[in-house]
Amino acid sequence: MDMQASKKKLGLKEKYAHMTRGLDWETSYQPMDKVFPQATFEGIKIHDWDKWEDPFRLTMDAYWKYQAEKERKLYAVLDAFAQNNGHLGVTDARYINALKLFLTGISPLEYVAHRGFAAAGRNFPGVGPRVACLMQSLDEIRHAQTQIHALSNYNKHYDGFHDFKYMIERVWYLSVPKSFFDDAFSAGPFEWMIAIGFSFEYVLTNLLFVPFMSGAAYNGDMATVTFGFSAQSDEARHMTLGLECIKFMLEQDPDNLPIVQKWIDKWAWRGIRVLSLVGMMMDYMLPKRVMSWKEAWEIYFEQNGGALFGDLARYGIKVPECLAQCSIDKEHISHQAWATFYQYGGAAAFHTWMPTDDEMDWLSAKYPNTFDKYYRARFTYWRDEAEKGNRFYSNTLPMLCQVCQIPMLFTEPGDPTQICYRESDYEGEKYHTCSDGCKHIFDDEPQKYVQAWLPVHQIYQGNCFPEGTDPTVEGFNPLAKVLEWYHLEHGKDNLDFEGSRDQKNFDTWRGMATKNT
Amino acid sequence: MSTVFIAFQTNDDTRPIIESILADNPHAVLDEQPAMVKINAEGSLVIKRESIEERIGRRFDLQELQVNLITISGHLDEDDDQFSLTWN
Numbered sequence: 356m357d358m359q360a361s362k363k364k365l366g367l368k369e370k371y372a373h374m375t376r377g378l379d380w381e382t383s384y385q386p387m388d389k390v391f392p393q394a395t396f397e398g399i400k401i402h403d404w405d406k407w408e409d410p411f412r413l414t415m416d417a418y419w420k421y422q423a424e425k426e427r428k429l430y431a432v433l434d435a436f437a438q439n440n441g442h443l444g445v446t447d448a449r450y451i452n453a454l455k456l457f458l459t460g461i462s463p464l465e466y467v468a469h470r471g472f473a474a475a476g477r478n479f480p481g482v483g484p485r486v487a488c489l490m491q492s493l494d495e496i497r498h499a500q501t502q503i504h505a506l507s508n509y510n511k512h513y514d515g516f517h518d519f520k521y522m523i524e525r526v527w528y529l530s531v532p533k534s535f536f537d538d539a540f541s542a543g544p545f546e547w548m549i550a551i552g553f554s555f556e557y558v559l560t561n562l563l564f565v566p567f568m569s570g571a572a573y574n575g576d577m578a579t580v581t582f583g584f585s586a587q588s589d590e591a592r593h594m595t596l597g598l599e600c601i602k603f604m605l606e607q608d609p610d611n612l613p614i615v616q617k618w619i620d621k622w623a624w625r626g627i628r629v630l631s632l633v634g635m636m637m638d639y640m641l642p643k644r645v646m647s648w649k650e651a652w653e654i655y656f657e658q659n660g661g662a663l664f665g666d667l668a669r670y671g672i673k674v675p676e677c678l679a680q681c682s683i684d685k686e687h688i689s690h691q692a693w694a695t696f697y698q699y700g701g702a703a704a705f706h707t708w709m710p711t712d713d714e715m716d717w718l719s720a721k722y723p724n725t726f727d728k729y730y731r732a733r734f735t736y737w738r739d740e741a742e743k744g745n746r747f748y749s750n751t752l753p754m755l756c757q758v759c760q761i762p763m764l765f766t767e768p769g770d771p772t773q774i775c776y777r778e779s780d781y782e783g784e785k786y787h788t789c790s791d792g793c794k795h796i797f798d799d800e801p802q803k804y805v806q807a808w809l810p811v812h813q814i815y816q817g818n819c820f821p822e823g824t825d826p827t828v829e830g831f832n833p834l835a836k837v838l839e840w841y842h843l844e845h846g847k848d849n850l851d852f853e854g855s856r857d858q859k860n861f862d863t864w865r866g867m868a869t870k871n872t
Numbered sequence: 873m874s875t876v877f878i879a880f881q882t883n884d885d886t887r888p889i890i891e892s893i894l895a896d897n898p899h900a901v902l903d904e905q906p907a908m909v910k911i912n913a914e915g916s917l918v919i920k921r922e923s924i925e926e927r928i929g930r931r932f933d934l935q936e937l938q939v940n941l942i943t944i945s946g947h948l949d950e951d952d953d954q955f956s957l958t959w960n
Binding site for chain 1: 907944
């Protein structure tokens with residue numbers, strides 16, 4: 356006989372109230388401000404932490420239940436992918452380089468996000484946000500783990516996946532995403548929430564996961580689609596937390612407005628700079644393209660961000676000033692970033708290439724105002740030279756922006772033929788930034804950004820060679836030593852896709868999968 | 873007016889959910905993309921538990937939406953009976 360449950364279950368609102376309130380206490384051995392030392396120094400005033408409410412009203416019991424279900428679905432796909440040699444089903448092996456960039460540049464950030472939200476949960480005195488930060492912290496470590504698991508299938512077969520957690524601390528272009536998170540984590544808990552919860556999760560994460568993962572589906576990579584969408588199902592909650600956090604700060608005290616506005620301006624620009632890497636992935640690294648970077652930008656940033664800022668206007672929040680420049684930049688940044696990686700393909704842990712004629716036609720159609728005018732001739736020239744055996748690799752090191760750490764590769768907003776850079780003086784030294792946005796951020800907190808670990812400066816200072824290297828010996832090859840220090844194997848992990856081991860292996864294995872040899 | 877949206881993975885679990893949303897929100901527009909279904913709507917969008925239950929023939933907890941959810945835009949309000957998104 357079935358047992359009938361006699362009591363009606365709690366409703367969502369009641370359950371949320373029971374499981375996110377009254378879990379804390381007033382400390383007696385130490386005063387509260389000593390227990391929560393980070394809650395006040397940023398100047399944000401909070402009068403009533405109980406006003407915080409998670410609109411999903413998610414409680415820990417439901418969290419475990421639904422997360423477990425997501426994991427089961429994901430691992431079923433990963434098993435099937437591995438058992439069926441799913442890696443041979445991707446459009447072509449160039450695609451796999453997008454995954455290398457993802458694993459080395461994005462997955463380690465998930466881990467830092469895990470640590471950062473754990474710290475934010477510790478540092479907020481209110482129970483509601485602490486519970487929400489706990490869940491997000493668990494989500495983030497799940498993302499790091501599922502991405503590493505999914506991509507480990509590729510590590511069995513292809514170069515460049517072997518040492519992501521070592522590389523994130525050293526490799527020049529990986530300092531771009533790393534410094535973004537370091538900047539956020541070394542700020543206070545409220546700024547962290549704006550940086551990651553709002554700017555990264557709400558404003559920008561759609562641009563990372565949605566079109567890129569749809570692109571993975573288009574390119575036959577079910578493992579990546581599945582981890583991407585599984586992660587993104589958590590992001591919907593993270594975005595909501597970020598938005599909730601902004602509203603909460605703005606509703607608690609009018610003095611919070613200028614602080615919040617400053618952080619929104621800063622982190623919108625920081626995030627947009629990091630996303631240049633995603634723009635390049637979408638326009639150049641997916642053999643079968645789902646939409647252009649510019650189209651994704653228009654849908655997920657201009658329309659969606661426009662709706663968001665329209666809504667926040669009632670609190671006095673203004674659209675970040677950098678957006679005027681972004682509407683010009685969206686036509687250029689993916690081409691400029693890919694051109695840079697192509698030239699520095701000798702020092703990258705993935706392969707680069709020039710687009711085919713068909714692909715250039717697609718780029719012309721998607722970028723009618725810029726591609727043919729500014730980029731096509733240069734790209735065609737490089738491709739022709741490579742075909743003649745003169746593949747161009749730049750052997751000098753570029754100057755990096757002191758804030759976003761991207762090489763000075765972007766152009767002046769009004770002149771796409773002129774490299775943009777800005778200069779600031781601080782304590783008798785000159786510092787360079789790539790844009791008005793980054794200069795503004797530097798000038799506001801120079802004492803923070805002068806400490807930046809800039810890969811190019813570090814190489815020139817001799818800090819990026821294996822231990823025991825003597826740079827004074829005859830015939831010293833600095834690039835070779837830097838690659839060795841990066842754990843990047845010259846001739847396997849780097850250089851052009853054409854002629855790479857990945858290209859040969861993929862063709863051979865795909866041949867074996869379809870023929871009886 | 874601003875557009876709210878919600879996107880789900882394309883699969884058998886989400887098909888009746890999408891049908892319910894489109895039935896309950898005549899102003900909503902369907903946008904099918906690789907592996908993903910996105911629904912855009914001017915101003916607001918509501919998902920009703922009862923409408924989904926009618927289609928799937930069992931009880932449905934709106935928190936189950938999270939399993940296949942990809943992204944949302946707009947202010948969310950969720951209780952036992954409905955899940956709504958709005959821009960002010």
